[in-house]
Amino acid sequence: MRWATVEFPHLNVLVNNAGIQNRLQLADDAEDWESRRQEIVINVEAPMHLATLLIPHLRQQPHSAIINVTSGLSFAPAAFAPIYSATKAALHSFTLSLRHQAAPTGIEVLEIxxxxxxxxxxxxxxxxxxxxxxxxxxxxxxxLAAGEQEVGYGTSEQARLASRAELDERFRLMNKR
Ligand SMILES: NC(=O)c1ccc[n+]([C@@H]2O[C@H](COP(=O)([O-])OP(=O)(O)OC[C@H]3O[C@@H](n4cnc5c(N)ncnc54)[C@H](OP(=O)(O)O)[C@@H]3O)[C@@H](O)[C@H]2O)c1
Structure with a gap:
């Protein structure tokens, strides 16, 4: 954060795009928590930490924004990627709270x-x-340019707007054995 704001003092957009996805069976390699933890650190902790660190800088800039990249899996998980899906659900939740808290600062909070x-x-x-x-x-x-705050595409557009019953059906179809 310090490096970025010194090198780019007019920096006005944070895009939390970095992410990894691990396909795993929860019961396998249960001892190897450190490598599993990386998915949580990269997909959730880093965006939360970066947003927190950059809010004081961004609120000084005209037209600033934080853009979080979540997933259609934020709304209905893929069981083959259980930790990944949970991280994306968490980031979607965090984005809603962040948008609410940031509203008085003028920082736009967007979700892809x-x-x-x-x-x-x-x-x-x-x-x-x-x-x-x-x-x-x-x-x-x-x-986003037209002013939408949360934007999906194709199946993820359906997922983000789906009812609970539709999400249950989506989960069933996506996770057929
Ligand atoms: N592709 C999909 O189907 C899909 C669906 C839903 C959501 N998303 C989300 O879209 C975002 C972009 O993913 P992608 O599909 O473009 O995958 P990708 O091609 O694997 O790109 C992932 C990016 O994350 C960066 N990254 C990973 N670990 C990092 C770390 N520890 N520090 C800094 N950067 C790191 C990578 O940087 P390096 O190149 O330097 O490694 C790379 O630029 C992710 O948040 C992903 O969860 C993707």
Whole structure:
């Protein structure tokens, strides 16, 4: 935070995009908590900590924003990635509270809710079933520019707007054995 604000004194946007996804069976390697903890540290602790550190700087800037990247899995988890899904649910919750608290400061708090996107998430070749990055990014950026605060795409747009019954059905379909 110190380095960033010294190097870029007019810095006015924090994008919490970094994230990792581990596919795991909870009962396997139960002793290896340190490596599992990394997913929590990177996906949840870091965005919370960075937002907290940067609020004093951002509130001095005109037109500042914090953008958190959550997931369609924030709303219905993928059981093959149990810790990841929980971190994204936590980040969605935190984003709502942060937006509420930051409202008087003028800092905008935005949430990007990706569906499965064709990136290297979880390892090379594991997300090729996802939507193309450019289509997703073009749609999301246009909607943020138009003033929306929480933006999904395709299946994640459905998830973020779904009822509890729809989310239960989504969980069932996504986690079929
Ligand atoms: N792809 C999807 O289907 C999908 C769906 C929902 C949400 N998301 C979210 O979208 C965000 C971007 O993921 P992606 O799909 O673009 O995956 P990706 O291609 O694997 O990119 C992940 C990014 O996170 C950075 N990162 C990971 N660990 C870090 C650390 N300890 N410190 C700093 N940077 C770190 C990586 O930096 P390096 O390149 O330097 O390692 C990389 O730029 C993540 O938050 C992810 O959870 C993705």
């Amino acid at each position: 809710v990706p569906p499965a996107v064709n990136t290297d998430l979880g390892g090379v070749g594991l997300h090729t079933f996802g939507v193309p990055v450019d289509d997703f990014a073009d749609s999301v950026m246009a909607r």
